[in-house]
Amino acid sequence: MDCCGTPPPPTPCCDPRQQGQPRPATSALPISPRFAHMVEHALAHARAAKAQGRPVVGILCEYTPREVILAAGGVPVCLCGGSAATIPAAEEELPANLCPLIKSTYGYELTGGNPFLELLDLVVAETTCDGKKKMYELMAERRPVHVLELPQKPDQPEAVTHWRAEVAKLAQLLRERFRVPLDDAALRGAIRTMERERDLRRRLAGLMEADAPPLSGRQLLDLKSLASGIPCDLAEYERLLAELPGKPGRRGVRVLLTGVPMPHGAERVLDLIEGSGGLVVAQENCTGVKPLQLRIDADAPDPLAAIADAYLHLPCAVMTKNSARLDLLRELAKRFRAECVIDLAWHACTTYEVESALVRRCCENDLHLPYLRLSTDYGSGDSARIQVRVEALFEQVAAR
Ligand code: SF4
Ligand code: SF4
DSSP states (O other), X not given: OOTTSOOOSOOTTTOGXXXXXXXXXXXXXXXXXXXXXXXXXXXXXXXXXXXXXOOEEEEOSTTSOHHHHHHTTOEEEEOOOOOGGGHHHHTTTSOSSSOHHHHHHHHHHHHTXXXXXXXXXXXXXXXXXXXXXXXXXXXXXXXXXXXXXXXXXXXXXXXXXXXXXXHHHHHHHHHHHHTOOOOHHHHHHHHHHHHHHHHHHHHHHHGGGSSSXXXXXXXXXXXXXXXXXXXXXXXXXXXXXXXXXXXXXXXXXXXXXXXXXXXXXXXXXXXXXXXXXXXXXXXXXXXXXXXXXXXXXXXXXXXXXXXXXXXXXXOOTTSSSOHHXXXXXXXXXXXXXXXXXXXEEETTOHHHHHHHHHHHHIIIIIIOOOEEXXXXXXXXXXXXXXXXXXXXXXXXXXXX
């Protein structure tokens, strides 16, 4: 079956709904038949590409320029783990006091529970947070991993020069490894594909501007695939953009969610917010609109440099300073008329945990919005406590 065919039954090993994680509220019900089977479609797409001799490349962060992989004929697949079930295996090697996203990802590697792993020709990673970059060394003992060295002061001219060189090295590695030309024409084609995908997803996210949006934050999050540039996904986005504006709307306390990404399977906090009367109108994180801010000119004189320059300016907490994140929060709060901000950090995520002090000040002193910081992991033991804190935040909003 190709990726556009009738959905097969869910793949138990990577579908969180098969792992005892309930989907609690109607706000979490799938809005797209196709994306209800996203994992299966992405897997079918990757398998079909592999059968045609195309490489499958694992990625673990939004700094990895998908365009370069697509231009090499490859399929970029996100490997970020969102399952608590793989964490005990990871803790045999990794410290328990480590971000669950890193442990879950590595746990998949150890248990072989992710069917994409057996398709991989290469993993492209980058030096972001300490936990991730050290985990990559362990992953590299088991499969080929190429690590991009990401500069951490993105506004410095030297950072731009360095990152362009790193992205150029990646392109050269892909050319040699997969024996493909990866020329400017291929890069321009890949930029157009990703620009179309980002544009469609930006427009879907824009539906949340309405007083009563036709979908919930969870439903919007579910319209994201593990693999990029799948033609049938783009067609489904078009269909939803035509259909959704006429649908009955949803109301709730308008929440701007910021902080760490919520990989597939790790949506519990979003469900708790929306199950408590909230409506997450904007997700300023890497599974939300943050990477959708990238705009790359396919006709730029040097397309590889244009790709590198755009990606370097993603406002992630691994950067110093990361004032662009606060600028984005200000813009999103205004555009989506947020009534409060919830800042999520995974346990032991130093970068986002520390940066939350700046986010709090921005929300309280500048945006004048109630702010709640949540720190949690992939377990569900603190769900009741989170719910109580979210409800208290919503009472604060109601009292204003
Ligand atoms: S939050 Fe930062 S480190 Fe994590 S995926 Fe996004 S850009 Fe990468
Ligand atoms: S959530 Fe934080 S600690 Fe975890 S991988 Fe991302 S940046 Fe690193």
